[in-house]
Amino acid sequence: MSTPFAARARDYLELVKFSHTIFALPFALASMFVAANGFPHWQIVAWIFMAMISARTAAMGFNRIVDRKIDAQNPRTQNREIPAGKISVGQASALVFGSSAIFVFAAAMLNSLALWLSIPTLLVLFFYSFCKRFTSLAHLVLGFCLGIAPIGAWVATNEKIEWQPIVLGAAVMLWVAGFDAIYATLDDEFDKSAGIHSLVQKFGINGALMLAKCFHVGFIALLVYFGVLVGFGKLYFGAIGLIGAFLIYEHAIVKADDLRRVNAAFFTVNGIISAFFLVIVALEVFRV
Numbered sequence: 001m002s003t004p005f006a007a008r009a010r011d012y013l014e015l016v017k018f019s020h021t022i023f024a025l026p027f028a029l030a031s032m033f034v035a036a037n038g039f040p041h042w043q044i045v046a047w048i049f050m051a052m053i054s055a056r057t058a059a060m061g062f063n064r065i066v067d068r069k070i071d072a073q074n075p076r077t078q079n080r081e082i083p084a085g086k087i088s089v090g091q092a093s094a095l096v097f098g099s100s101a102i103f104v105f106a107a108a109m110l111n112s113l114a115l116w117l118s119i120p121t122l123l124v125l126f127f128y129s130f131c132k133r134f135t136s137l138a139h140l141v142l143g144f145c146l147g148i149a150p151i152g153a154w155v156a157t158n159e160k161i162e163w164q165p166i167v168l169g170a171a172v173m174l175w176v177a178g179f180d181a182i183y184a185t186l187d188d189e190f191d192k193s194a195g196i197h198s199l200v201q202k203f204g205i206n207g208a209l210m211l212a213k214c215f216h217v218g219f220i221a222l223l224v225y226f227g228v229l230v231g232f233g234k235l236y237f238g239a240i241g242l243i244g245a246f247l248i249y250e251h252a253i254v255k256a257d258d259l260r261r262v263n264a265a266f267f268t269v270n271g272i273i274s275a276f277f278l279v280i281v282a283l284e285v286f287r288v
């Protein structure tokens with residue numbers, strides 16, 4: 001039997017879509033392994049986990065607060081926690097403030113550069129929530145937000161910004177922008193009536209799906225470049241070919257006239273891609 005505490009915890013986890021942590025966290029951990037050329041001190045690992053989870057919680061909580069009126073109007077999102085009355089704006093705001101404070105504290109515990117970058121990072125994460133109100137490039141802004149993760153993990157480990165994590169971050173940006181554009185097809189009619197900006201609204205469903213394919217080609221190219229930069233071997237490059245196959249499958253199951261499998265493309269396929277990437281990088285770094 002579910003207890004009131006457990007039910008409340010589920011509401012908060014659902015508010016911030018905690019399960020979607022699977023998208024960025026594996027890339028952050030992969031970057032950490034490469035930066036450390038192995039497994040860093042356990043305290044670094046712990047604080048990176050804390051920073052990742054708190055930053056994402058703050059960003060998602062803020063997004064839900066900003067979008068609460070739009071979510072209430074959209075049939076697909078009207079049962080989200082704030083419009084459904086499960087969590088109040090005040091409670092969500094407390095979560096955002098608390099998570100932001102934890103993120104800054106975790107950054108401070110890592111190193112001075114991480115601390116210095118923590119506030120600008122939060123501002124970028126919060127800025128995304130307003131983008132769909134004025135630009136169809138909101139997908140790329142979201143991608144940039146998730147692309148910060150591997151760069152941040154590298155900074156947390158080495159206390160410097162280098163080219164390798166920037167390349168990996170750019171790859172993540174294009175990957176996220178691509179699958180987010182696919183996901184936006186589900187809200188085509190509502191976004192049109194509500195004046196929401198997206199690539200679907202600007203170029204139509206077919207155009208957005210084509211751009212998503214282009215983004216994902218760029219994603220694969222940057223993953224290859226990242227592997228070259230860090231000196232990975234045949235295992236890694238063979239795995240990138242398999243990731244490309246996953247993306248081909250993702251695009252094959254979503255058609256402009258058949259969007260029934262968008263959720264499978266969005267969560268299942270991309271969750272597999274991120275987890276698989278972490279495993280392959282770990283195998284390369286540790287030479288298992």
